[in-house]
Amino acid sequence: MQKISRFDIINRLKDLLADGNVDRVLGWKKGEFRYDVTPHVFTSAQELEADFVWGDFCGANFSKYLIKETAKSDKKVAVLLKPCDTYSFNQLLTEHRFDREKVYAVGVACDGMADIFKIKKITGDGISDIKENGEDLDVYTIYDEKPVKIKKTDVLSERCLSCKSKKHAAYDELLGGDGDVLDSNRFDEVAKIEAMTEEERYAFWQGELSRCIRCNACRDVCPACTCEKCVFDNPNSGMENKSPANEFEEKLFHIIRAFHVAGRCTDCGECSRVCPQRIPLHLLNRKFIKDINAFYGEYQAGEVVGSRAPLVDFDKEDVEPKNAVGKEDK
Amino acid sequence: MQVNEYKPLIVAFCCNWCSYAGADLAGNNRLNYPADVKIIRVPCSCRVNPAFVLRAYQRGADGVLICGCHPGDCHYTTGNYYTRRRMALLFSMLSYLGIEKERTRVEWISAAEGAKFAATMNEFVKTVTDLGKNRRLEDLRCKK
Numbered sequence: 001m002q003k004i005s006r007f008d009i010i011n012r013l014k015d016l017l018a019d020g021n022v023d024r025v026l027g028w029k030k031g032e033f034r035y036d037v038t039p040h041v042f043t044s045a046q047e048l049e050a051d052f053v054w055g056d057f058c059g060a061n062f063s064k065y066l067i068k069e070t071a072k073s074d075k076k077v078a079v080l081l082k083p084c085d086t087y088s089f090n091q092l093l094t095e096h097r098f099d100r101e102k103v104y105a106v107g108v109a110c111d112g113m114a115d116i117f118k119i120k121k122i123t124g125d126g127i128s129d130i131k132e133n134g135e136d137l138d139v140y141t142i143y144d145e146k147p148v149k150i151k152k153t154d155v156l157s158e159r160c161l162s163c164k165s166k167k168h169a170a171y172d173e174l175l176g177g178d179g180d181v182l183d184s185n186r187f188d189e190v191a192k193i194e195a196m197t198e199e200e201r202y203a204f205w206q207g208e209l210s211r212c213i214r215c216n217a218c219r220d221v222c223p224a225c226t227c228e229k230c231v232f233d234n235p236n237s238g239m240e241n242k243s244p245a246n247e248f249e250e251k252l253f254h255i256i257r258a259f260h261v262a263g264r265c266t267d268c269g270e271c272s273r274v275c276p277q278r279i280p281l282h283l284l285n286r287k288f289i290k291d292i293n294a295f296y297g298e299y300q301a302g303e304v305v306g307s308r309a310p311l312v313d314f315d316k317e318d319v320e321p322k323n324a325v326g327k328e329d330k
Numbered sequence: 331m332q333v334n335e336y337k338p339l340i341v342a343f344c345c346n347w348c349s350y351a352g353a354d355l356a357g358n359n360r361l362n363y364p365a366d367v368k369i370i371r372v373p374c375s376c377r378v379n380p381a382f383v384l385r386a387y388q389r390g391a392d393g394v395l396i397c398g399c400h401p402g403d404c405h406y407t408t409g410n411y412y413t414r415r416r417m418a419l420l421f422s423m424l425s426y427l428g429i430e431k432e433r434t435r436v437e438w439i440s441a442a443e444g445a446k447f448a449a450t451m452n453e454f455v456k457t458v459t460d461l462g463k464n465r466r467l468e469d470l471r472c473k474k
């Protein structure tokens with residue numbers, strides 16, 4: 001269960017709309033099923049009452065939407081941000097991607113989001129409804145009248161299991177209180193891969209990356225991927241939108257995608273959440289983050305607005321590339 | 331018996347102001363280095379985008395070298411410091427994906443180091459020859 005209720009959030013948002021502080025709200029709208037919640041711009045109290053949702057499937061990070069949304073009008077837009085979303089929010093501000101003055105940031109406390117793929121693994125695909133019931137989820141299926149009871153902690157999404165912070169890095173007001181920066185174990189998985197032999201690593205990534213269908217969802221959702229012109233859209237680049245034909249193209253896309261966000265990726269985990277092929281993209285991003293921390297000092301993108309990204313910075317004593325590689329993998 | 335000797339294809343990105351001049355000096359001094367090294371001149375080592383390196387592999391390179399001025403001596407003052415960070419991360423990622431780390435390398439070679447240029451190339455060609463063909467980053471459609 002989330003700390004703050006849908007009811008409380010709606011009430012506060014209605015006040016904001018009524019006061020005329022903001023004229024629209026970027027929030028989560030119910031989808032066809034309980035679990036496919038979609039981003040939406042709400043403009044009235046009635047609309048909020050009817051369609052707004054808040055619960056265990058509100059994974060979407062709205063930071064990136066602010067680029068287009070703030071450009072639409074001079075009025076302020078209210079945006080709901082979970083703690084991890086606020087890092088992307090700050091990172092976009094650092095990169096001057098939207099006007100802070102046009103945003104009213106409402107931080108919502110987050111208790112972790114459930115992973116529908118994990119739930120479906122337990123119940124099968126035919127889910128008709130999911131009800132939050134204390135610490136449990138009651139999953140109703142087409143196979144049985146009685147719901148399947150699942151402990152939410154058993155189906156938490158990967159990124160929430162290794163959440164780096166429940167503390168909001170930016171907000172105008174908070175709903176449900178603030179949390180702490182957590183001592184996360186998010187690099188453990190990366191370290192495990194580093195400890196493999198070269199052959200094992202190659203085989204591991206071959207298995208993962210060869211499933212990619214180049215739908216570009218990971219790129220589109222990423223708050224760090226906001227370039228107006230992208231190499232992957234350029235038909236002359238030889239790596240434009242198309243499904244990878246062979247091992248090389250898979251690697252090309254994934255290395256370049258991860259590299260383009262290196263030092264700017266806040267590790268919000270959106271890429272892995274939206275991948276229909278369940279490719280653990282966060283393990284590529286985290287490798288860069290881990291290396292940056294090891295080589296150039298601890299750095300958390302989006303923690304502080306205006307901080308300098310490690311790849312546009314240097315130190316005269318930086319490690320040489322030949323000493324960098326393999327320093328991490330023993 | 332005829333031995334089909336394997337000759338690797340090496341791409342060396344050399345910055346205009348130091349390493350490319352170093353290659354010239356090696357030539358002027360008639361120092362030998364294998365013809366398998368194809369030099370691509372770039373204005374500065376930091377012109378080399380990670381995609382260039384990958385693209386070289388795609389087109390059949392077996393090894394890629396990025397050569398620039400010694401840190402502190404870049405013609406544009408700081409270009410090679412950025413190269414250093416960028417390539418350190420890229421190489422580490424390649425190794426993370428299981429691609430042989432010896433295949434890609436950064437070397438700092440000044441305009442006065444013709445001998446170092448030739449020695450580096452000889453040594454690198456030997457390393458890559460020992461590694462054998464690049465199979466993990468090849469694009470079969472690009473093969474003749």
Ligand code: SF4
Pocket residue numbers: 211212213214215216217218219274275276277278279281
């Ligand atoms: S979301 Fe997944 S399948 Fe789609 S392009 Fe990204 S990695 Fe490939």
Ligand code: SF4
Pocket residue numbers: 221222223224225261264265266267268269270271272282285
């Ligand atoms: S790459 Fe993934 S984890 Fe990083 S900012 Fe983008 S969506 Fe978030």
Ligand code: FES
Pocket residue numbers: 345346347348349373374375376397398399404405406409410
């Ligand atoms: S000009 Fe040689 S590295 Fe920059």
